[in-house]
Amino acid sequence: MTLxxxxxxxxxxxxxxxxxxxxxxxxxxxxxxxxxxxxxxxEPTGDTAQPDSSRPVLYTLPSGTRSDLAxxxxxxxxxxxxxxxxxxxxxxxxxxxxxxxxxxxxxRDGHHxxxxxxxxxxxxxxxxxxxxxxxxxxxxxxHRQPGAMEAGAPPSGEINAQIxxxxxxxxxxxxxxxxxxxxxxxxxxxxxxxxxxxxxxxAPGSGDDHWWIAKxxxxxxxxxxxxxxxPQQQQLNLPRVSPDGTKVSFIGGLMSDYGAIGGDAYSLxxxxxxxxxxxLTPGLKATVTDLSWDCGLGLIATGLKGDxxxxxxxxxxxxxLWEEAMMLSNGRSEPSLSCAGQHTAIIRQSxxxxxxxxxxxxxxxxxxxxxxxxxxxHLKARSLTWKSDGYSVQGWLLEPLKRKPGVEQNGKxxxxxxxxxxxxxxxxxxxxxxxxxxxxxxxxxGYDVFMPNPRGSYGQGEAFTAANRRDFGHGDLRDILRxxxxxxxxxPIDDHRLGLTGFSYGGYMTMWSVTQTDRFRAAAxxxxxxxxxxxxxxxxxDSWMLPFFGKSVYxxxxxxxxxxxxLYIRQAHTPxxxxxGSADEECPMPQSQEFFHALQTLHxxxxxxxxxxxxxxxxxxxxxDDAVQRTIHWFDxxxxx
Numbered sequence: 001m002t003l004x005x006x007x008x009x010x011x012x013x014x015x016x017x018x019x020x021x022x023x024x025x026x027x028x029x030x031x032x033x034x035x036x037x038x039x040x041x042x043e044p045t046g047d048t049a050q051p052d053s054s055r056p057v058l059y060t061l062p063s064g065t066r067s068d069l070a071x072x073x074x075x076x077x078x079x080x081x082x083x084x085x086x087x088x089x090x091x092x093x094x095x096x097x098x099x100x101x102x103x104x105x106x107x108r109d110g111h112h113x114x115x116x117x118x119x120x121x122x123x124x125x126x127x128x129x130x131x132x133x134x135x136x137x138x139x140x141x142x143h144r145q146p147g148a149m150e151a152g153a154p155p156s157g158e159i160n161a162q163i164x165x166x167x168x169x170x171x172x173x174x175x176x177x178x179x180x181x182x183x184x185x186x187x188x189x190x191x192x193x194x195x196x197x198x199x200x201x202x203a204p205g206s207g208d209d210h211w212w213i214a215k216x217x218x219x220x221x222x223x224x225x226x227x228x229x230x231p232q233q234q235q236l237n238l239p240r241v242s243p244d245g246t247k248v249s250f251i252g253g254l255m256s257d258y259g260a261i262g263g264d265a266y267s268l269x270x271x272x273x274x275x276x277x278x279x280l281t282p283g284l285k286a287t288v289t290d291l292s293w294d295c296g297l298g299l300i301a302t303g304l305k306g307d308x309x310x311x312x313x314x315x316x317x318x319x320x321l322w323e324e325a326m327m328l329s330n331g332r333s334e335p336s337l338s339c340a341g342q343h344t345a346i347i348r349q350s351x352x353x354x355x356x357x358x359x360x361x362x363x364x365x366x367x368x369x370x371x372x373x374x375x376x377x378h379l380k381a382r383s384l385t386w387k388s389d390g391y392s393v394q395g396w397l398l399e400p401l402k403r404k405p406g407v408e409q410n411g412k413x414x415x416x417x418x419x420x421x422x423x424x425x426x427x428x429x430x431x432x433x434x435x436x437x438x439x440x441x442x443x444x445x446g447y448d449v450f451m452p453n454p455r456g457s458y459g460q461g462e463a464f465t466a467a468n469r470r471d472f473g474h475g476d477l478r479d480i481l482r483x484x485x486x487x488x489x490x491x492p493i494d495d496h497r498l499g500l501t502g503f504s505y506g507g508y509m510t511m512w513s514v515t516q517t518d519r520f521r522a523a524a525x526x527x528x529x530x531x532x533x534x535x536x537x538x539x540x541x542d543s544w545m546l547p548f549f550g551k552s553v554y555x556x557x558x559x560x561x562x563x564x565x566x567l568y569i570r571q572a573h574t575p576x577x578x579x580x581g582s583a584d585e586e587c588p589m590p591q592s593q594e595f596f597h598a599l600q601t602l603h604x605x606x607x608x609x610x611x612x613x614x615x616x617x618x619x620x621x622x623x624x625d626d627a628v629q630r631t632i633h634w635f636d637x638x639x640x641x
Contacts, residue, residue, distance in 0.1 A: 023433045024371035026347045026355055027054050028331035033294075034086030035343030036061055037108050038368060039069075040357060041080070041331070056080065056091070058110050061343075061359055064368045069110040081126035081134070086340075090116070090134055092123045103136070103171060117171050122146055122164075125188070131195040134171045135179070137186055139164045146207055147258070151583035151615030152540065166207055168198055168219060180219045187211055187258070188238065189219070193245040196220055199227070199270075201236045201250075208585065211235070211258045212543040216250065216268070228268055228277055233466065233547050237261045240291050242299070246271050249280075249291050249299055254466045254547055256424040256505070261334055262287040262458040262465065265301050265314060280314050287426075287458040287465065289334035295362065296341040297321075302328070304426060304459040306394045307383040309335040311362055322363040325383065326350050327429045334428070334458070337362075350429040351381035351398060372431075377401070379443055381429065386486040388455075388479040391464060395452035395483045396427055397491060400443040407446030407640055412494035414639045415448040417484060417520070419502035419509045423456035423476070424465055438501070438628050445632045446640070447499070450487050454479035456505075470550050472532075472563035473512040480509070481519065496521065497639045500574075501631060503527055504587055504616065508565075511595050514576055515568035522638035524577040524631040527587040527616060530595035531567075532560035540585040569598045575605035577634040579627045581614025607634070 028041040038059040056069040056077050071077055072095055079092040090105045100120050106113040116134065117123075122145060125137040142164045144150060166185050169176040179198065180186050185207040189200035197220030203210035212235055216228040227248075230236055235255040241248050247270055253263015265288045266277040281288055286305035293299055298315035309328040313319045328346050330338040338345040342361050345368070349355035354372035358365035367373075380399040385392055407413060418439055420427045432440035439449050453459055454476040455467035468476045487493055500520040502510050507528030514523050529535050536542055536553040546552065553560045561567055576599060580592040589610055599606035609630060611623040618624045 023354055023375060023431065024369075025433060026331060026357060028080070029338050029345050029347060029357060030080055030082060030330070031061075031338045031340045031343055031345040031359065032082045032086040032089075032108060033084050033340045035340050035359075036086060037082075037089075038338075038345050038357070038359060039080050039082075039089065041078075056110075059357070059368050060109075061368065062366065066369065067110065069106070070113070079124050079126045079136075081128055082340075083128045083132060084130060090126050090128070092126065092136075103134070105134075117174060117176070119176065122166075127189070127191065129170075129191045129195045130193055133195060135189070135191065135198070136169055136171060136176075137166050137189070138169050138176055139166045140176075149586065149615060149617035151581065151613055151617075151619075152585040154583075160206075163206055168200065178222060181222060181224055184217070184224060185210060186219075187214055190239050190241045190248070192241055193243060199239045199241050199248045200224075201239055206540070209541045209543045212255075212541075212547060216248070218270075227270075232550075233469070234263070235547070237263075238291050240293055240299075241270075242293055249293070250277075251288055251291060252277070252279075253287070253462055254424055254469065256422045256544060256548070259333075260422060260425050261332075262289050262304070262424060264288060264462055265291060265299075267299075281312075281318060283461070284318070285461045285464075286310060287334075287461065289458070290330075290332070290336035292337060292339045294341070295337065295339035295344060297362075300337070300339065300362075302335045302337050304335050304428070306385070306392075306459050307396070307429070311337070325429070326353070333425070349431045351379060351396065351431065352377035354431045379432070379440075382490070384483065384486050384490065386482055388482045389475060391455055391467065391479070392460065393452065393454060393479045393483060394459060395450060395487075396429065397487050398439065398443060398449040398451065399491065400446060400448075404444070404446030409494065409497075412492050412497070413446070413448055414497035414499065414635075415450055415484075415487065415491075415493045416442050416499040416501055416635060417450045417452065417480060418442070419452065419454075419480065419500070419506035420457070421502070421504035421506050423454075423468060423472075423505045424458065425505075426453045426458040427451035438631060441628050441632055442635070445636065447635065448487075448491060448493060450484065452480050452483040454483070469548055470559055470562075472548070473509065473516070473565075474563070476509065477513055477516060480513075481517070484519075495519075499523065499635045499639055501525070507587065510576070511565040512563070514574040515565045515572045518573055520574050522575050522577075522635050524579075524634055525592070525595070526578075526627065527580045527584055527618075528578070528592060528595065529587055530565050530591045530598070532564045533557060534594065535588070535591055536560065538588045538590055566594060566598060569595075570602065572599060572602065572604055575634070575638050577607045577609075577630060579609040579611065579630070581611045581616065581618055581623070583613055584616045586616040 025043040103117040122139040122142045168180040186202045203214040218225045265280040268277040269275040288303040290302035311322040345359040354375040357368040501524040503526035507525040510525035511528040596608040
């Protein structure tokens with residue numbers, strides 16, 4: 001049976017319940033430097049929105065008047081950047097009919113667009129310099145999209161014969177003028193105020209793999225100087241040069257995925273050669289997730305503190321400016337801001353409140369639009385905290401407003417534990433649109449959903465994030481099980497009808513947990529890891545393992561065996577559904593195959609689905625919808641009879 005026919009069949013068997021009113025989602029916002037315009041990347045409303053179909057919308061502030069950015073039919077725009085005077089906007093354009101990308105510049109209203117560059121390769125992170133120069137990160141003749149979440153190229157021929165190198169360039173007279181060396185992969189960069197150079201995070205070699213060993217570099221005229229080499233347990237992100245050029249701030253911490261940013265805030269003196277960075281937030285019982293010098297208040301940090309988004313002023317010591325039990329971001333998965341002097345813009349949302357764009361001084365935001373103002377809550381959420389091994393752990397318990405008939409039995413309801421990816425990440429309060437989100441699909445199917453943030457997660461400080469280092473699966477599972485105990489104290493949860501699911505690290509924790517406890521009656525593992533020893537040689541990002549395990553598998557195999565589900569497989573009895581993309585380079589398909597093979601050999605009820613051509617990001621919406629519906633069917637089979 002073809003995938004499309006299978007999806008149609010499942011949809012007929014398990015129909016999706018969409019919200020009565022479509023939800024407008026916002027993927028990215030950026031406020032202009034003069035505060036007069038706001039660019040928003042918005043998904044089409046409705047239940048059939050596809051990835052990469054977001055449309056750019058321009059708002060005039062403070063009126064909120066909106067207009068769509070004019071693009072060619074079927075074209076996609078990304079990597080938006082405002083010129084520092086606020087009078088021009090640049091973006092990368094992808095035309096499906098062409099094999100090249102282009103860069104365009106329009107006026108502040110999106111009109112009079114002029115093509116600046118045509119390029120064969122990848123382009124991202126457009127940024128205007130202080131003298132109007134336009135910088136970009138580019139890979140010439142790239143053989144695939146950058147990022148380990150993307151689908152890997154089919155392996156054939158000589159491996160690593162071509163390694164893409166992402167470089168800083170400026171766009172000049174229709175061409176790229178390379179600014180960074182050819183043998184250095186640049187991840188992030190910021191202009192120095194003289195416009196003659198950059199500060200960047202970078203490493204030689206494979207871009208997907210070597211981010212975990214990236215250093216802080218000064219780059220100018222094709223040459224680079226290492227400013228700071230972090231210890232093994234620290235990854236760097238968001239370099240931000242001060243307006244006077246005397247220092248650079250950045251976030252340093254234990255991070256498991258590029259783009260999932262969290263740690264402490266640091267500052268490095270650029271006027272003193274050999275200077276070491278200073279931790280601006282030592283011992284903070286929260287996670288810094290964003291930094292900006294552009295908010296008109298010196299250095300501003302945004303972060304996650306338990307179940308709350310927080311904004312701090314850092315000059316002169318840590319000073320809270322705003323704190324609320326809401327998710328606040330510029331479109332990222334972690335708390336963040338879009339700043340322009342005294343003007344700031346945010347996307348604000350929670351599990352119960354639909355997202356809205358707001359702008360204004362920090363803490364004094366006013367709605368820019370009211371697309372979702374009429375949407376009521378479609379679930380009940382509560383934040384739970386509990387103690388585990390001396391740690392304070394937080395998580396979310398979600399309940400449907402209306403329960404599907406037959407799910408409640410004897411006054412008790414089933415609950416699915418949903419473990420987030422990472423582990424350096426967190427479940428944050430976001431408004432779920434429809435059944436395309438697994439958690440919403442589970443709620444619509446009648447289940448309570450528990451989303452714990454065990455040790456290893458963001459939100460409780462760096463010591464908490466690092467607490468599962470060299471101990472994957474052990475302490476974090478204790479945290480989760482004690483969280484389940486807490487959920488059962490506050491809600492009528494049926495302990496005999498518990499399910500467990502997750503993707504990536506959550507998929508690993510699912511595989512691990514069913515070998516450690518029989519408390520869960522059914523499980524669904526997406527892109528999990530069954531065997532850390534074999535995984536080390538199968539994935540394309542093994543550099544990430546050194547910060548978390550301390551040594552390579554060849555130097556310390558015991559610590560990898562210590563957390564490998566496959567070595568405890570004879571203790572597994574839980575019916576388990578497994579799914580993965582065939583082109584996943586972060587959690588490769590053989591890991592799911594190995595776990596499935598073991599369960600089948602031991603006659604444990606199990607099912608494996610491999611989605612062709614899908615990477616770790618599972619970008620094909622049909623494939624993801626199929627996985628979601630199969631997951632619901634699996635839990636219904638074993639938890640609702």
